[in-house]
Amino acid sequence: MKSYQEISLDGLWHNNPALVQLLGLCPLLAVTGSVVNALGLGIATILVLVGSNLSVSLIRNYVPEQVRLPAFVMIIASFVTCAELLMQAFTYELYQILGIFIPLIVTNCAILGRADAFASKNPLLPSLVDGIMMGLGFTAVLVLLGAMRELLGQGTLFENMQLLFGPMAENWKIVVFEDYSFLFAILPPGAFVGMGILIAIKNMVDKQLKDKAEKAKNNQPKEKVDRRIRVTG
Secondary structure (H helix, E strand, C coil): CCCHHHHHHHHHHHCCCCCCCCCCHHHHHHHCCCHHHHHHHHHHHHHHHHHHHHHHHHHCCCCCHHHHHHHHHHHHHHHHHHHHHHHHHHCHHHHHHHHHHCHHHHHCHHHHHHHHHCHHHCCHHHHHHHHHHHHHHHHHHHHHHHHHHHHHHHCEECCCCHHHHCHHHCCCCEECCCCCCCHHHHCHHHHHHHHHHHHHHHHHHHHHHHHHHHHHHHHHHHHHHHHHHHHHC
16 A cells, blocks of 8 residues: 555646546636636535545445446546535536536546545545545646636636635736737637646656656765775775
């Protein structure tokens, strides 16, 4: 079983469901026209991920192999229904904006994949941590892409945050560029380009970290030899 640190790093970086596994791209690319849309979908996804991972981990020893996947789908669908009803009750306008992409969380391969690959094989607490970290990793990509598209497309950040956080968030809007509009960033092609940029940045950072680790590994024996020579001398 992986340590909690490894599980956390996998969800947030090494095995990020959006940047590495490239799962759940349909809602990710569709709703990230603004930060509030991205954050709303991200919170709903975290709730479903955590709930499904916990439930699957609890019943992992009691579900026959023949009905394993249908049982997982039913569990995920139940939590999606709960998230949908909560959004209808507390953030109805945002729920209307997100539309069909809330029910479509049921088909998000990232959620079913974690239930099958991790929660069905691990105890309760590691499954909880995995659900939280995978959800946070997915939400972080959603929010970054939403912020990028909102900034480049409208010149603003955190517009309409009151749809999610209520009246207290009405003044959270930040206007970076006055009277600015770049339609390409808001349309679907802008989502693909933005996602490609995020993946490229991650690959560059991974390459730099790998090169740095290899360089440190190659220099380590030389330092030991130099120390031995000095001691002998």
